[in-house]
Amino acid sequence: MWLNPLCTYEANCAAQQERARLRAVDLYARLANIPEGGELRSVAAIRNALAYCAGAIEAMLGLKSAMSWADILDKDPLQKVNAMHIRKIVRLQQGDPEGAERFRKQAEVLAAQASSRQMFTNTLTLELSAYALANDLTGVKQVAAAIEPLAARYPGWLPFRHIAEGHFQRLCGNREAALAAYDRCLALNERDLAEPWRSIATWPRAMGCRIDVLVDLGRFAEARSAGERALERASQLGLTVATHDIARALALAEAKLGDYTSATARLAQVIAEQKELGVSGLILGASYEARARIAIWVGDTAAVEEYGRLTAQEYRHGRGSPLGALYERLMADARRAGVRVLPQLSEFESTMMAGTRIGQRAPAAVNADVAMRAAENATARAACALALICSARGASGGHLYLLGERGLMLAASDPEPPADAALLEFAKAHLTHELEPEMATVVATETSAAQSSPSAVWTDSRGFVYRAVSITCAVAGEELCAGVVILCVGHSRELDTGAAELVASLGALLVEAGDVQAWPAQEVARRLAERETEAVR
Numbered sequence: 001m002w003l004n005p006l007c008t009y010e011a012n013c014a015a016q017q018e019r020a021r022l023r024a025v026d027l028y029a030r031l032a033n034i035p036e037g038g039e040l041r042s043v044a045a046i047r048n049a050l051a052y053c054a055g056a057i058e059a060m061l062g063l064k065s066a067m068s069w070a071d072i073l074d075k076d077p078l079q080k081v082n083a084m085h086i087r088k089i090v091r092l093q094q095g096d097p098e099g100a101e102r103f104r105k106q107a108e109v110l111a112a113q114a115s116s117r118q119m120f121t122n123t124l125t126l127e128l129s130a131y132a133l134a135n136d137l138t139g140v141k142q143v144a145a146a147i148e149p150l151a152a153r154y155p156g157w158l159p160f161r162h163i164a165e166g167h168f169q170r171l172c173g174n175r176e177a178a179l180a181a182y183d184r185c186l187a188l189n190e191r192d193l194a195e196p197w198r199s200i201a202t203w204p205r206a207m208g209c210r211i212d213v214l215v216d217l218g219r220f221a222e223a224r225s226a227g228e229r230a231l232e233r234a235s236q237l238g239l240t241v242a243t244h245d246i247a248r249a250l251a252l253a254e255a256k257l258g259d260y261t262s263a264t265a266r267l268a269q270v271i272a273e274q275k276e277l278g279v280s281g282l283i284l285g286a287s288y289e290a291r292a293r294i295a296i297w298v299g300d301t302a303a304v305e306e307y308g309r310l311t312a313q314e315y316r317h318g319r320g321s322p323l324g325a326l327y328e329r330l331m332a333d334a335r336r337a338g339v340r341v342l343p344q345l346s347e348f349e350s351t352m353m354a355g356t357r358i359g360q361r362a363p364a365a366v367n368a369d370v371a372m373r374a375a376e377n378a379t380a381r382a383a384c385a386l387a388l389i390c391s392a393r394g395a396s397g398g399h400l401y402l403l404g405e406r407g408l409m410l411a412a413s414d415p416e417p418p419a420d421a422a423l424l425e426f427a428k429a430h431l432t433h434e435l436e437p438e439m440a441t442v443v444a445t446e447t448s449a450a451q452s453s454p455s456a457v458w459t460d461s462r463g464f465v466y467r468a469v470s471i472t473c474a475v476a477g478e479e480l481c482a483g484v485v486i487l488c489v490g491h492s493r494e495l496d497t498g499a500a501e502l503v504a505s506l507g508a509l510l511v512e513a514g515d516v517q518a519w520p521a522q523e524v525a526r527r528l529a530e531r532e533t534e535a536v537r
Helices: 003-012 017-031 043-060 066-073 080-093 097-113 124-133 137-153 155-171 175-187 203-216 220-237 241-256 260-277 282-298 301-314 322-336 364-374 378-393 421-434 437-442 448-452 500-512 521-536
Strands: 397-404 407-414 457-459 465-475 478-490
Touching: 003 017, 003 043, 017 043, 017 241, 043 066, 043 080, 043 124, 066 080, 080 097, 080 124, 080 282, 124 137, 124 155, 124 282, 137 155, 155 175, 155 203, 175 203, 203 220, 203 241, 220 241, 241 260, 241 282, 260 282, 282 301, 282 322, 301 322, 322 378, 322 407, 364 378, 364 500, 378 397, 378 407, 378 478, 378 500, 397 421, 407 421, 407 478, 407 521, 421 465, 421 478, 421 521, 465 500, 478 500, 478 521
Parallel strands: none
Antiparallel strands: 397 407, 397 478, 457 465, 465 478
């Protein structure tokens, strides 16, 4: 019997999830040979508790085998709800918020119908990790709010409160505040005889996130030093898979310091261990994404393509979610490194697990809304909008110009080559021609910007071709213009002419966020002319 609480300790306090999983699986099998009653009562209940332990750990680690444990729990009246919670965590770890929401609702229905209290009722810590990996600010905020009252009553929840705040602040772009929150979490992971309830359950994840933030802040040497010390401590504590967050963050720090050999070798080891274990989804995808980013920094085009595709495969169920926006940023970075086309997440849409349809293509407006709302400020929203349009139209890069008090201004750029004064004049000329009063009725059609308008195409002195697309949208029944995006075509004139709905949705979102001073479409030509006159004066 003592092995059962030891398993719980390893999983919930010692950050030794893989050891706990193996112990739970072994105990589950050994108890199968013990009849109900006799010297050991409630054998079935104990076995199902172990099944939940194994399933929850496997779900947290990104193992699809957790679904098999959920099937076992379906047969236990005390565990039916928990079976749905395990399935929910699996879907979250696969980057599929819609699938997770379906299982959450099923869990609520079963809980309402249950005649007895479920054996386990809390999966907040598992959800928090998945939401943070998926860059889901709303999910992190909701879990943090649920943890708050628990932390106020039980000191063991305090580290989770601080790590949740760290995730929230980081996703909001407040890196210094995130660093402080992670430090508070890590302080509670230190051994203290006066507080024996302390555990190190949050230490590996908090440390990995802290190193990531240091890299984001440009403090690369400090990040590397912290990572090396952390791995030494992890080895002393006997941690295995729990160190992957730390190793991945350390590899990024090493790459930023120019030590690409060590960085790539470290990530290769992490990826090999994760694949051997059977990890998939967000956790494996994060490792692939880190490897792709290192390839971008070193200019290894072949590796960018290889690991970019592997990242897309693991993130494929996140299309139309903050995870999809995260992948869009990776695609934009890849374009700047010379990789023109990484696969769309839609290329990997599939059906998996119990007949559940995963990764259904969401409308362009939904994708734009989710991605843009995940951006933390006007600069990030402009960059996100540009990346989405470039991806949808098959462009290698582009420049986004938005309207404001001073006229048309550059808001975001994926330079190839960089924007210059001639490009700005081309953008103004396009809007002036395209949005003259007699032209207003054709704005926002599929072909007007890319085919019918002679002002939509421009070739510079080097033979580099650009296409202009007006960003127009209907707001409160009025046709407004938010600006124009200039797409880089290269030395070809081929470009996808679709995505009008996406462009209009992005324009409306930029107007809603207050990032652009939109003008009525029929007044754009006149107002631009007025700004030109004022500038001359």
